[in-house]
Amino acid sequence: xxxxxxxxxxxxxxxxxxxxxxxxxxxxxxCFGLKEARACLFAALFFAAVFLVxxxxxxxxxxxxxxxxxxxxIQGWMVAARLExxxxxxxxxxxxxxxxxxxxxxxxxxxxxxSYPDFAYTKVFGVPLFSGFMYAAxxxxxxxxxxxxxxxxxxxxxxxxxxxxxxxIYANFFTHHYLGDYRWxxxxxxxxxxxxxxxxxxxxxxDRSMPLxxxxxxxxxxxxxxxxxSTFFSLWHYPNQLGAWSAVHVGKWSSWSLLVVMxxxxxANLKHVKARIHVPE
Numbered sequence: 001x002x003x004x005x006x007x008x009x010x011x012x013x014x015x016x017x018x019x020x021x022x023x024x025x026x027x028x029x030x031c032f033g034l035k036e037a038r039a040c041l042f043a044a045l046f047f048a049a050v051f052l053v054x055x056x057x058x059x060x061x062x063x064x065x066x067x068x069x070x071x072x073x074i075q076g077w078m079v080a081a082r083l084e085x086x087x088x089x090x091x092x093x094x095x096x097x098x099x100x101x102x103x104x105x106x107x108x109x110x111x112x113x114x115s116y117p118d119f120a121y122t123k124v125f126g127v128p129l130f131s132g133f134m135y136a137a138x139x140x141x142x143x144x145x146x147x148x149x150x151x152x153x154x155x156x157x158x159x160x161x162x163x164x165x166x167x168x169i170y171a172n173f174f175t176h177h178y179l180g181d182y183r184w185x186x187x188x189x190x191x192x193x194x195x196x197x198x199x200x201x202x203x204x205x206x207d208r209s210m211p212l213x214x215x216x217x218x219x220x221x222x223x224x225x226x227x228x229x230s231t232f233f234s235l236w237h238y239p240n241q242l243g244a245w246s247a248v249h250v251g252k253w254s255s256w257s258l259l260v261v262m263x264x265x266x267x268a269n270l271k272h273v274k275a276r277i278h279v280p281e
Contacts, residue, residue, distance in 0.1 A: 042140040118234075
């Protein structure tokens with residue numbers, strides 16, 4: 001109930017025309033930070049568990065299994081507390097499935113892009129089931145941010161084009177191991193497709209805007225930072241991190257930004273979200 005009350009206060013229409021200058025900046029920036037933190041609720045709770053659960057597990061229960069239970073409890077609580085709707089939960093489950101399928105491929109014996117070194121009872125094809133929730137966390141953030149910031153999109157490309165580019169992004173994660181990496185060609189097409197797209201958001205009492213492409217890049221950057229933290233805590237390993245930890249290659253930033261585009265496309269097809277998107281005739 002406390003979080004619902006906080007949400008109602010955050011989204012309530014405010015009018016403070018007397019604010020100006022540096023004081024307005026501080027108020028808007030503070031409210032922006034509070035909304036961002038609230039939108040990251042699932043990710044924050046989940047990654048807190050990553051940091052707090054010992055690598056050796058608890059009471060004989062492996063760490064990966066505990067993380068799965070914790071993720072399920074967080075997700076169930078958010079729906080029960082009406083912080084997410086059932087329709088939004090369906091979209092989040094789709095992120096989970098899409099992410100888990102990618103994980104199975106990337107960790108397979110023929111590819112071995114990364115690995116999950118610890119034992120777990122809930123591993124399927126070598127991938128712990130909790131891993132899908134890391135992708136679902138991105139979807140949860142976008143869904144929560146949409147409501148809290150009163151997001152609207154101007155000049156969104158036609159939906160069929162957005163879906164095609166999202167499918168190409170996803171397919172390239174698989175095919176680049178066999179046919180070559182075409183991410184930069186896809187990114188160029190993406191840049192043209194979303195060149196005019198603008199996201200309008202409300203940190204406090206006034207609408208602000210920025211290019212949608214910049215939003216994709218910023219979210220991708222913070223996911224890349226979170227990935228560095230996760231590998232430091234040995235949640236998974238890249239081949240170059242087996243001997244000693246090293247920073248995740250900055251090239252992964254582009255991969256995450258493209259994945260954000262794919263996630264955004266799924267969210268954009270939710271009924272209540274679609275109503276806030278302007279597609280030019």
